[in-house]
Amino acid sequence: MKSHRLSMFMLFCLVSAGSGCSQPDATGPIQLVPSDLQWKSSPALHSLQTATLMGDPAKPAPYVQRIKLPPNHRLEPHSHPNSARVVTVLSGTLHFAYGETFDETKLRPLPPGSFFTEPANMPHFARTGNEPVVLQLSATGPDGTRYVESRH
8 A cells, every 4th residue: 555655646746747746755745836946966966956856866766856957068978777767858958869979960859848768777968958958857766877988
């Protein structure tokens, strides 16, 4: 029964992108408006900002985050060890592709409303254009990022 409630709670959070959930250990629905989000940046995130809406990316459990990428930003090829990573583009256009080498010709523009997955350990890369991009990531932790080593 507890698993069913968690599944329903996650579904509620995913369906209500504008409302969402804010506390890592919330046992019931919590509503958020954009001004409630607490954006955090870290040198390890290479100019990205994140706001955790629900859960804790460091724990082996579901979580939801918003991710802000600045204009004219390039994400080098990298992968994540966790599975079930699904991403929706909320604003801006993300240019995204899978692969171990950054290749501008492979990038596909993903405008607002676009959806993509990041399978565990599958390298991918991206860039933004002249506008910032906001993504919503739903995944199961623990999270992590491994950059593909350059092969020069």
